[in-house]
Amino acid sequence: MKRVLVTGGSGSLGKVIIRELVRLGYHPSILSKKTNYISPTGSTILMGDLTDKRSLPDINTDVIIHCASNAMDSENVDVKGTEHLIGAINKDSSPHLIYISIVGVDKSTFSYYTHKRKAEVIIENSKVPYTILRLTQFHDFVVQRMIYNLQDEESPEFKIPEGLKFQSIDITDASKYIAELVEKEPLNTTVTLGGPEVMSLKEMAQIYFNQINRDKKVIEVSESTLDSEFYAIFRSGSNLCPENRYGSIRWSDFLSKRIIEG
Template structure:
């Protein structure tokens, strides 16, 4: 078995990837800013990063931040080249090349860095995780009225299924840009928000607000969706039922696909 470094290995996705790789018998190093023995801020790099990648065969790059991703990737790639890493696997987002959203632009730039790194590489793009959608809705529902960008669809995917796919890719040979991975259903953001409110027992008026700008147009037109790659099986309703309990969320999911 191989030695694999998982960046962001304590995060929502990285933790699951780490568990699966270890269960498969790989030696796994977890890199995060605060977890020893590989506590590294990728944006700073340095000797600690060099030590973390020394002797590593494969890196699964799950770490991400609203700021500094490109510098973090540059530092990681430099260290990986110096250590003779065989394979760099990067998790990206569907639509980074179609929706001019600032964070997406940064993810696309990192993709380009990975492709031009001189390392063997694999890039997987997925739609947004159920967990991240809930974080968004938690924030929006703090007010008495839940305001949503009008006309925006979404296609959330189960993070555990993404972890399964990344584990498979990390154990294999470099594959370049692999097929996108989307959740099983495309729904309006309003329907997802109403399902969340019902599952959590919150009462909020839902108001759809037309916005402006190229990024909004990109989301509204579905640039972040992968309807032809709806390979995920876990629905948002099933996720809500598992997280909050009850059958209503499952029923809502069933109706959305009817």
């Protein structure tokens, strides 16, 4: 069984990746700076902080799944953290570095995206064998950022920016694909992966309100405070990869499961 190290293992994606790896029989290590963090059953903790290269241990492993990221501090975590991670790899080791990125990072000036792209370039220019996996947004992202954040509970209307589209993927489907990459040879290139369907945010929101039995009228707004560089990403279509559909859990399936589990 290959030795696997996961960065960002305590995050939303990392937790599911760890669970999938353990299910497959791996005993992954989780790079963490949290002294009180209790690792999930079947995994171990490797102490270290990506933003502080002096804290990082000598990394000697077969595979690194690098999904540590912080949209609020992306220059330190995503850019410098990637530099520090590569610098900590044992010189006699040649692990397969699997980097989790985002579809469209090469087509946007949004700061978080430009930092993710810089991290990609650092990996591409390193001597470490790699696979860069660009994913579309998760279903959870659409619920949290595009529905919960924009919703006015008191209003019968749900106003959203006009023209936004998503090809969201379920986090469990994404984690299964990532776990499959562990057994594969490094591709030394970039792979894009999206969910099984492309939908407008208007369609997704209407399905959501139907699922929770809320009578809300979804209205697209063409010009408002909802217009920003962030929303422009999802209006441009650069966040989509319809030629690379993956996964079996569609938006409606995800919502049904979420409602059942509360």
